[in-house]
Amino acid sequence: MPDHRRRAPSPRAHWVLLASALAAVAVLLALHLLVDAGPRADETMPAGAAVTVPDGVRAGGAVIDARGGQVVLPRPRDKTLALTFDDGPDPGWTPRVLDALDAHHVHATFFVTGARAARYPGLIREILARGHEIGNHTATHSDLRADGELRTKLELRGTDLALAGAAGISTSLVRPPYSATPRALDDPAWAAVRGLGADGRLVVLSDVDTEDWRRPGVDRIVANATPASGRGAVLLMHDAGGDRSETVAALDRLVPELSGAGWRFDTVTGATGISGATGEADTVTRVGGWALVAAVGAGGVLAAVLRWLLIAAGVLAVLRTILVLVTTAVHVRRGGARRLPPVREPVTVIVPAYNEEAGIEATIRSILASDHHPVWVIVVDDGSTDGTAEVVERLSFRRVRLIRQRNAGKPAALNAGLAAARTELVVMVDGDTVLEPGTVRAVIRPFADPAVGAVSGNAKVGNRGGLLGRWQHIEYVIGFNLDRRMYDVLECMPTVPGAVGAFRRSAVLALGGVGEDTLAEDTDLTMALEQDGWRVVYEQGARAWTEAPATLGQLWKQRYRWCYGTLQAVWKHRRAIVRRGAAGRLGRRGIPYLLLFQVVLPMLAPFVDLAALFGVFTGDWPIALAYWAVFQVMQLIPGVIAFRLDREPLGPLAALPLQQFVYRQLMYLVVIQSVMTAVAGARLPWHKLHRTGQNTLPRPVGPTRSA
Incomplete structure (x- = not known):
């Protein structure tokens, strides 16, 4: 049929735009899926063999500094609890935890996931504004004991970008998900700790686990959080990953009771005297972080629109x-x-x-x-x-x-x-x-x-x-x-x-x-x-x-x-x-x-x-x-x-x-x-279809006799 000779541009070029649009949507939705999944319960995993773990590390404190050639185990001062919260930030529970801490005039360290930090950058800024400390809890709450070197770097780097984009900070504090006390370290966990140290990271485990993720009741959480001796310790709680009403209620009892017994609460660096763990992110990381936070935000908007x-x-x-x-x-x-x-x-x-x-x-x-x-x-x-x-x-x-x-x-x-x-x-x-x-x-x-x-x-x-x-x-x-x-x-x-x-x-x-x-x-x-x-x-x-x-x-x-x-x-x-x-x-x-x-x-x-x-x-x-x-x-x-x-x-x-x-x-x-x-503004040619002659009526039709 008509021969349209003006071709500008070729219609096939539009597939690039379509593919790009669909790919962008898929990436944004994947990011939303990643950040919207939420953290799982931070339960500890059964320990395996510990042949390569030094006895001094297993008997030492929860903070492990393996950044140099020699492993250093700084402990919180006596009668001092480094109060820590995992798996956040959470828009429902993190503000309530912050309010409880403010009410008792204590500070804590929040180990956040990169996915949640990118999803809720305002909460990261609020945590810092209230005088608290931020630590890295991987991007997707991944078990670093089973991750290879590349996956580990991606998990940590993802959180670095999210924190830089959200608040312009960098931190060397890392808590591996599913970690427990130093005594529970096995060979894979120790290999992960040494790898983190080689990457310039300061590993923070826990000395006291409140097991609030089990939601055992306020009384049980308070009992689990009370130290058996006067030695300083790192205390593990959660501000995300489920209903944390028991955690908030336990804070209102635990802090006054232990404070009355002569205990003080502080961040990890404040309790141990470590300096330089948190600083400003470099320009490249900030730019990458802004892009990540923007993409996560766009993914959330897109998911809502598509819903x-x-x-x-x-x-x-x-x-x-x-x-x-x-x-x-x-x-x-x-x-x-x-x-x-x-x-x-x-x-x-x-x-x-x-x-x-x-x-x-x-x-x-x-x-x-x-x-x-x-x-x-x-x-x-x-x-x-x-x-x-x-x-x-x-x-x-x-x-x-x-x-x-x-x-x-x-x-x-x-x-x-x-x-x-x-x-x-x-x-x-x-x-x-x-x-x-x-x-x-x-x-x-x-x-x-x-x-x-x-x-x-x-x-x-x-x-x-x-x-x-x-x-x-x-x-x-x-x-x-x-x-x-x-x-x-x-x-x-x-x-x-x-x-x-x-x-x-x-x-x-x-x-x-x-x-x-x-x-x-x-x-x-x-x-x-x-x-x-x-x-x-x-x-x-x-x-x-x-x-x-x-x-x-x-x-x-x-x-x-x-x-x-x-x-x-x-x-x-x-x-x-x-x-x-x-x-x-x-x-x-x-x-x-x-x-x-x-x-x-x-x-x-x-x-x-x-x-x-x-x-x-x-x-x-x-x-x-x-x-x-x-x-x-x-x-x-x-x-x-x-x-x-x-x-x-x-x-x-x-x-x-x-x-x-x-x-x-x-x-x-x-x-x-x-x-x-x-x-x-492209012009299509007329596409002539190939005919096979297979078109038939349900019954035969022929010309009338007069034809």
């Missing part, structure tokens, strides 16, 4: 189903009550043909077999390079006229047919389409109403064998059929399909013929007629069997052209939204519906599906499952009704669930690429 999109998509699916079903019921009642007089005018069927050798004979024979008389056929060969024209000439039917022209595109072929026609009513049929005997009679019946300028027929898939054919059959019956009923009731039909549609010749000629400036000439022509004040209606009984694309590549090309052409037509007729009459109904009903459900939602659908998938992994699987179930029901109910109305067997609907995983995603990507192409 609402899941809900909105479900609501819209329900509303669309209700609208379509209600208007379908109205259309069925109107059809039964409408008694139009028969139209006996002669009809010309125009068949634009470009390389349709495989199916053109079946198309012509089916037209001539019509039970409406007389029917004339004009075949416009648009510069075919195969034997299309020769097939038509060989048939030598009296009421068939062949027009040859140089390749100029489908609109030009239709205009050539309109110029040659001598009847007021014309039917336009694609060269791969087969009509039933009653199709012509049915499609011209609405012209008994002088206000009708065009009639949409009922296009059906003829080659529905195989999974791809079955999916397209489902789409045609459900989407095309029910949507056209709705458009008919609301008087805002956006498209009379090229496969089968009837027109008043004078109305089309008054517009200057079929427009040639879009790739969806059928949509453009339909909207132009409504802009000119004509009604466009749908006739279910005008069935035409068309050959659907046989491969995914062919399907992509067809739908890409359809979608891009529809966007062109919508933009061309955008002023209909402010007009009155038929044009206003198109502009304020048809076009918004078209854009919302065929452009906007498909653009968002891959991201919504991605959010649903992440919902399964983040524990929101009930919402994701509910969304999926609603979507399936909203597809199945209209499907059953549409198939019943079209008197189709319900068997193909068994392929509907699988269609959502493959076919629907393909259609979404087609819409996305079409929009990107339109925004970029």
